[in-house]
Amino acid sequence: MCPSAGRNNRDRNMAAKLSLSSSSLFLNYRSFIIPHPISILLSLTHSTTTSTTNTTSFAYLSRHLTTNTIRIRKTPFTSASSVAALTSSTTSVSTSSNRDSEYGRLLPCPAESFQPRIEHLVVKEGGSILDFITKSLDLPPLYVADLISFGAVFYALVCPKPPVTATPEEIKLYKEVTDPSVLSKRPSIKGITVREAQKTFRITHVDEFVEAGTYVRVHVRPKRFPRCYEIDWRSRIIAVTASYVVLNKPAGTSVGGTTDNIEETCVNFATRALALTTPLKTTHQIDNCTEGCVVLARTKDYCSVFHRKIRDKQVKKVYLALVAAYVPCGVMTHYMRPFRMAPKIISKDFIKGWNVCELEVLECRKVPWPNALLADKYGFENSNWPNKEFAYECKINLLTGRTHQIRAQLAACGAPIVGDSMYMPAAIAEVMTPGINPFGKYKKQFENEADRECAAEEWAAKHGKEPGVTIGLQACQISWDEGEHFYEAGAPWWLLFFHEI
Numbered sequence: 431m432c433p434s435a436g437r438n439n440r441d442r443n444m445a446a447k448l449s450l451s452s453s454s455l456f457l458n459y460r461s462f463i464i465p466h467p468i469s470i471l472l473s474l475t476h477s478t479t480t481s482t483t484n485t486t487s488f489a490y491l492s493r494h495l496t497t498n499t500i501r502i503r504k505t506p507f508t509s510a511s512s513v514a515a516l517t518s519s520t521t522s523v524s525t526s527s528n529r530d531s532e533y534g535r536l537l538p539c540p541a542e543s544f545q546p547r548i549e550h551l552v553v554k555e556g557g558s559i560l561d562f563i564t565k566s567l568d569l570p571p572l573y574v575a576d577l578i579s580f581g582a583v584f585y586a587l588v589c590p591k592p593p594v595t596a597t598p599e600e601i602k603l604y605k606e607v608t609d610p611s612v613l614s615k616r617p618s619i620k621g622i623t624v625r626e627a628q629k630t631f632r633i634t635h636v637d638e639f640v641e642a643g644t645y646v647r648v649h650v651r652p653k654r655f656p657r658c659y660e661i662d663w664r665s666r667i668i669a670v671t672a673s674y675v676v677l678n679k680p681a682g683t684s685v686g687g688t689t690d691n692i693e694e695t696c697v698n699f700a701t702r703a704l705a706l707t708t709p710l711k712t713t714h715q716i717d718n719c720t721e722g723c724v725v726l727a728r729t730k731d732y733c734s735v736f737h738r739k740i741r742d743k744q745v746k747k748v749y750l751a752l753v754a755a756y757v758p759c760g761v762m763t764h765y766m767r768p769f770r771m772a773p774k775i776i777s778k779d780f781i782k783g784w785n786v787c788e789l790e791v792l793e794c795r796k797v798p799w800p801n802a803l804l805a806d807k808y809g810f811e812n813s814n815w816p817n818k819e820f821a822y823e824c825k826i827n828l829l830t831g832r833t834h835q836i837r838a839q840l841a842a843c844g845a846p847i848v849g850d851s852m853y854m855p856a857a858i859a860e861v862m863t864p865g866i867n868p869f870g871k872y873k874k875q876f877e878n879e880a881d882r883e884c885a886a887e888e889w890a891a892k893h894g895k896e897p898g899v900t901i902g903l904q905a906c907q908i909s910w911d912e913g914e915h916f917y918e919a920g921a922p923w924w925l926l927f928f929h930e931i
Contacts, residue, residue: 649690681900686712722905752902809899810849
């Protein structure tokens with residue numbers, strides 16, 4: 431059975447209505463270990479606000495439980511009267527010193543990477559959020575405080591519905607804590623629907639309180655961005671005006687943050703580099719693995735102004751893409767499946783309800799394929815592409831601005847971006863087995879929407895993981911107001927290297 435792709439949008443006005451009160455003991459819902467953090471976590475909303483996020487956790491995760499990219503470590507969903515009740519059922523219990531060593535502080539940023547760990551808890555009785563997580567997950571208080579500072583802790587007044595894979599015991603407990611007779615006794619949810627109360631919000635202070643029945647999601651191992659600490663951020667500033675800053679974003683960094691990390695961002699590091707007293711604000715996004723021009727607003731008013739310019743198609747974005755095969759000049763049109771998770775599935779032919787994607791290839795020239803020295807210097811991942819004698823640099827005018835649009839469209843036409851470990855495996859699979867892509871040249875016919883969704887899921891499984899640091903993609907130019915404001919990023923990393931030698 432193919433899971434639904436629908437997702438609920440957040441009502442930002444709910445933040446004012448929802449309040450936290452007290453609790454202390456917990457119900458451990460599930461613990462997920464997700465091997466590929468970027469493909470899953472980066473596809474969540476990239477919110478820089480501290481009041482709400484665009485995710486309902488269990489509904490979101492249920493989509494991935496059927497794939498082979500996730501291992502699930504189940505923790506019994508039982509009511510525990512103490513932390514000891516939970517740990518006594520395990521074969522080994524970490525001592526406090528071992529736990530402090532394993533979970534010290536989030537800063538300085540560790541050199542090694544960790545598998546993401548997400549814990550889903552339901553509060554049983556009153557207590558502060560810091561004490562609740564510290565005791566529930568046996569984590570050092572300073573580490574929990576760091577998680578809250580990073581924006582890695584969320585709550586909902588009512589526990590979201592578990593996925594279809596939940597055990598009978600988990601379903602039973604969910605029904606207990608969401609029973610109407612129980613919910614009717616909670617003043618905090620009076621006047622709002624259960625669905626509204628299931629919306630998640632970010633915890634912003636260590637002294638906030640949670641009441642009985644509150645759902646808490648803890649990203650114990652948030653996605654990290656070590657490159658933030660390696661960059662000379664002042665040298666990446668292209669322009670500073672009274673209204674905005676233009677940044678040459680480094681690859682391997684996030685513009686405005688991820689669901690579990692709003693600290694290690696271009697916005698924060700650029701603000702500090704310029705010694706600004708008011709934090710910069712995100713106006714638009716480019717992928718973490720992409721470098722190039724990003725406009726950051728200095729005021730809320732200009733943030734709104736720039737959003738309007740983007741909406742009215744007054745902002746022109748030009749990209750340079752280093753691709754594995756020649757791409758003819760001209761307009762390229764595809765249709766993207768309206769599903770928020772990566773990889774993005776696109777079709778060459780029109781499909782009702784899918785979003786149109788258009789870009790214009792302005793130039794395409796042959797350049798040397800990056801060698802191993804270049805891969806080491808800039809951190810891009812080499813691939814199994816059959817011909818590495820030459821690559822091609824394409825200049826692209828982006829006509830629509832869908833997430834992963836350039837990467838998905840170029841891969842779909844047989845010219846994946848060099849270093850793109852997510853879309854290149856699918857492109858290679860299509861070269862080796864023509865017709866394997868149900869939405870490609872040899873498209874399949876589907877009897878119903880369910881069959882199409884199943885085919886999309888199967889094709890998505892042919893893709894790889896999100897790139898670790900960089901790919902051959904640069905947002906080389908950005909302009910608006912008919913060119914009155916025009917900025918360039920300079921030479922991309924693959925050309926800088928050749929200039930150096």
